[in-house]
Amino acid sequence: MSTTVRGACPHDCPDRCSWEVTVNSTGEAVALRGSTAHPLTAGRLCGKLSGYLDDRVYHPDRLTRALRRTGRKGEGRFTEIGLDEALDEIADRFRDITDAYGPAAIVPFSYEGTQGLLQSKSMSERFFARLGATEVLHTICGATAGAGVSAVNGTTNGVLPEDARHAELVLVWGANPIVTNQHLWPAILAARAAGGRIVVIDPVRTRTAAAADWHLQPRPGTDAFLALAMAHVIVRSGHTDQAWLTTHATGLDELTAHLDRFAPDRVAPIVGIPADEIVRLAHAYATAKPALIRLMIGMEHHPGGAAAYTAIAALPILTGAWAHHGGGLSFHTAAHFMAALNMAGLKMPHLATSPRRLINMVQLGQALTDPDQDPPVHALLLHGSNPAVTVPAAGLVRTGLAREDLFAVVHDHMLTDTARFADIVLPATTQLEHLDLMWSWGHTDLMLNIPALTPPGDAISVTDLFRSLAARLAFTDRCFADTDADLVTTALDSDHAWLAGVSEHDLRTNGWQRLALPVPYLPFADGFPTPDGRARLASVATVAATLHDDLATARPPARPLQLLTTKGLRSMNSTYADTPRAARGDGPWLDIHPDDAAQRGIGDSAVVRVHNDQGEIELLARISRRVRPGVVATEFGQWATDGAGKSAGPVNALTDDTLTDAGGAAFHHTFVEVDLSD
Incomplete structure (x- = not known):
């Protein structure tokens, strides 16, 4: 049965x-x-x-046994060993490294390979805090955008995505929900069916842009200029909601003092959009009641990424869009869960007995190759991540991973590009084989994942892995005996109003429960979560003052072509990029504008060399007006070899580890030349 x-x-x-x-x-x-x-x-x-x-x-290449390296790092040559033997070796090496160099010489590296609270943010966090290992700042994705929005609103909370259906105008800015957010798109279509309008701002003509009523295609990285030009029009045309502003915002005078410098005719040459189009956009946005701006993450990956989100966040403040159900800004819902759940009880950062060394995950390559670090990194344990593909400056990351004196452990389902450099590889359970509590950054339903299968072979969950290592290192703290069921109970042990009525019983019975948010949900009906309860336009004024200094020089770069990376339909970051299912035709492709292709003598489907001083990769040219002149685009997350055995990247061979203004990864500040491959 x-x-x-x-x-x-x-x-x-x-x-x-x-x-x-x-x-x-x-x-x-x-x-x-x-x-x-x-x-x-x-x-x-x-x-x-x-x-x-x-x-x-059930993939035939799935890892089910622990492996020990037998060849050179990166070759991918291993022999099977027992799980206990592997765990004993890891514990022994950690003990020796701690004794010789201190625990800071050990670095954990993980990100959102799973977003389960148990399997990514509980026992592993406790273990490395108790050990005193280096702490890695998770800044590579989301932190920059979050800092930008929070500078104005005091939080990343905003309009719930499903409330897009109430908007008269939905401005999708730097997002592609048809590809990346299938639950949101029907709500946007419902807004259109009720008479609303869909506008997309994106340098690439994505599927969402093609389906919109109006697509504006700015130069990459100029979004702050565009937002400030819109603010100029809104203020000078009298489209501000003065009564709402007086009650709910501060800093209007400071911002207004800068806006004359961002008149559309001055900004148009920078953003690459005609001045009359900027004016028309500002009027359309300001007169729609309600108007909703939908943001996501990709736009943050420029040196001024946080500034762009800060400038955009000013627009619903100026127009008073937040006063209307479905009006304002919809970003992500993560902060709802992080506020409601008992995250401190899960992670237990107090287990660290002294401040831990910090490194930025964006600059992992530097951390692994810097001989002057005190202490140098001598051990690396990676789970839920594939940094040889996903982290900038991939060449430097791989140089660090190739160090013979670096003890590297990888916990994963497959022999990824990163795992090929490991000394020990541990097989991981899949989502069907462990218990987990799932939050979302796209809706407000908390979910319980119940294991359906027995793990194959020696596959081990993240929680069991770190329980086992804690026992081997003689950590006697009672928290390391917590079962996964105990961890669920801990996460829900909160008296936050948004958890009212949420119970383990109902989660087990139904699989999900919605956070207890008010209906209808107007996130700032009672004020903004800032010290005085009001939004901070002074933060936008600071951005405007900084950008004013750049107005004279912010012109199209003299460097060759700006490289953007886009999400794929059949892969998630680097997950599944190894499968034939993820391949796009005979790709991977590089979209290049006809003008740029003609200048270089490149024909459609030609094999091209994409290169800069960081490295080079080969792709197939796809001549397309999806990109504007001066811009090329490809999918990110490609492994060095894809599922069909073809060389496919990684694209991060071309990026450097420049940080954004909030410490994130400036992936899109990458310039390349493209020519025919020999």
Whole structure:
């Protein structure tokens, strides 16, 4: 007899689908489908997840035994060893390194390979805090945008994505929800069906841009200038909501003093959009009631990324859009969960007995190769991440990973590009094989993932891995005996109003429960979470003052072509990029404008060399007006070799580890030349 088990997708994605797994009488998962009971999932899984059973759970190359390296680092030559032997070796090496250099010589590296609170933010956090290891700042994605929005609003909270249906105008700025957020797009279409309008601002003509009523295509990295030009028009045209501003914002005079410098005719040559189009956009936005701006993450990856989000966040303040249901700014919902749940109880940072050394994950390559660090990095434990592909300056990262004196451990499902450099590789459980509590940055439904299968071979969960290492290192703290069920209880041990009515019983029964937010939800009806309860336009004035100094020089760069990377339909960051399912035709492709291709004698489908002083990769040219002149684009997350065995990247061979103004990764500040391959 078959059984059905409820769970939830683990991926770094705003949708967070609820699923149901059918397991037959022999313990094999024979079907994985979207839950029909969950309103947002509505029985549908995305193209990335629909092949999860074949692509991960039952893939013939899935790791099920612990491995020890036998060849040179990077070769991918290993021999199987027992799990206990592997864990004993890791514990012994950690003990020796701690005795010789101190615990800061050990670096954990993980990110959102799973977004489960148990498997990414509980036992592992406790272990490394107790050990005193170096702490890695998770700045590579989201932190810059969050800093920019919070500089104005005091939080990243905003309009719930499903409330887009109430908007008269939806301004999708630097996001591509048709590809990356399938639950949001129907709400946007509902707004259109009710008479609303969809406007997209994006340097690339994405699927969402092509489906919009109006697409504006600025030069990459000029969004702050565009937002300030819109603010200029809004203020000078009398479109501000003065009564709302008086009560809910400060700093209007400081901002207004700078806005004359951002008149559309001055900004147009910088952003590459005609001045009359900027004026028309500002009027359309300011007169729509309500108007909603939808932001996501990709736009942050420029040196001035936080400044751009700060400038954009000013627009709904000036117009008073926040006063209306569905009006304002919709960014992500992560802060709702982080505020409501008992995150301190899960992570237990107090286990660290002294301040821990900090390194920025964006600059992992520097951390691994800097001989002057005190102490140098001697051990690296990676889980839920593939930095040889996903971190900037991939060449430097790989140089660091190739150090023979670096003891590297990787915990993963597959022999990734990063795992090929490991000394020990540990097989990881999949989402079908462990308990987890799932939050979302695209909706407000908390989900419980219940294990449906017995892990194959020696596959071990993150929580069991760090319990085992804690025992081997004789950590006697009671928290390391917590079971996964205990961790769920801890996470829910909070008296926050948004957890009212949320219970373990109901999560186990239904698979999900919505946070107890007011209905309708107007996030700042009672004021902004700032010291005086008002939004801070002075932060925008500071951005404007800084950018004014750049007005004279902020012209198209003399450097060759600016490289942007876009999300794929069938891969999630670097997850699944190794599968034939993720391949796009005969790609991977580089989109290049016809003018730029003609100047270089490049024909459609030609093999081209994309290069700069960081490195080079080969791609297939796709001549397209999806990109504007001076810009090229490709999918990110490509492994060195894709599922069809072709060289495919990684694109981060071309990036450097320049930081944004909030310490994130300036991936899109990458300039390349493109020519025909020999």
